[in-house]
Amino acid sequence: MQKDERDLLDVLKFELEFLEKGGYGRSPREPWRPQFIFEDSPTCMNYDSKDHPDPCGECVLMQLVPPAGRETKIPCRHIPFNADGETLDSLYRYADQFETERLFGNWLRATIATLEEQRRTYLDNSSGLSAARPGESRGEPLFQSLHPKCANPACPTAFHWLGGGKFFRFRRDSAEANADHPTSQTGTAVLGVRHYWLCEHCSHVFTLVYNESEGVMLKLLWPELPVAELPKQLTTG
Numbered sequence: 493m494q495k496d497e498r499d500l501l502d503v504l505k506f507e508l509e510f511l512e513k514g515g516y517g518r519s520p521r522e523p524w525r526p527q528f529i530f531e532d533s534p535t536c537m538n539y540d541s542k543d544h545p546d547p548c549g550e551c552v553l554m555q556l557v558p559p560a561g562r563e564t565k566i567p568c569r570h571i572p573f574n575a576d577g578e579t580l581d582s583l584y585r586y587a588d589q590f591e592t593e594r595l596f597g598n599w600l601r602a603t604i605a606t607l608e609e610q611r612r613t614y615l616d617n618s619s620g621l622s623a624a625r626p627g628e629s630r631g632e633p634l635f636q637s638l639h640p641k642c643a644n645p646a647c648p649t650a651f652h653w654l655g656g657g658k659f660f661r662f663r664r665d666s667a668e669a670n671a672d673h674p675t676s677q678t679g680t681a682v683l684g685v686r687h688y689w690l691c692e693h694c695s696h697v698f699t700l701v702y703n704e705s706e707g708v709m710l711k712l713l714w715p716e717l718p719v720a721e722l723p724k725q726l727t728t729g
Contacts, residue, residue: 501607508600530568573599631708642691649691656692
């Protein structure tokens with residue numbers, strides 16, 4: 493079992509293209525039933541492994557599922573599409589395929605626009621920080637306060653177990669570091685180890701390194717690139 497490490501924005505853009513090209517038309521293999529949104533799309537993490545599916549809890553779309561829907565059999569059916577709380581689960585009960593696809597398409601476009609704007613804003617803030625203090629940004633430990641957040645001081649993203657991103661741990665007395673280790677259940681440092689987390693957005697732009705004189709520091713993944721080019725690199729993967 494592997495965690496779904498796809499970029500949420502890329503997944504939603506592909507899904508919109510699939511929808512607009514008529515991907516949810518009747519299947520020639522199963523013409524007797526309608527196609528289910530997300531489940532019958534190549535964006536589904538189990539699209540090619542229906543016989544041995546991975547748990548839906550590992551899917552990148554879980555970021556969009558409210559807590560009440562995460563324990564259901566098909567969590568993506570419980571993503572709310574509008575202020576009225578309409579979901580695939582409710583639309584399948586009373587709406588036809590045309591109306592369902594229309595509301596789904598509107599939600600996709602709005603969500604993609606929101607994510608792109610958040611990414612631009614974040615990169616603008618991070619670029620300003622990098623330009624002002626290149627290589628001097630100290631990473632913030634994950635559990636140094638009551639409100640855990642991204643290790644990037646310029647990023648306000650609150651920590652969430654299902655929010656993607658990347659974990660790091662550093663020993664206080666050495667430069668040894670290992671990425672992708674989960675924290676203890678209490679979230680506290682154990683045996684001199686401190687935990688850090690870069691959110692999904694930041695992990696595409698930065699990494700964390702240990703400096704004996706400065707401690708844990710934020711480092712650009714592409715230091716050779718001008719700051720102005722970072723958005724292009726991020727959006728193209």
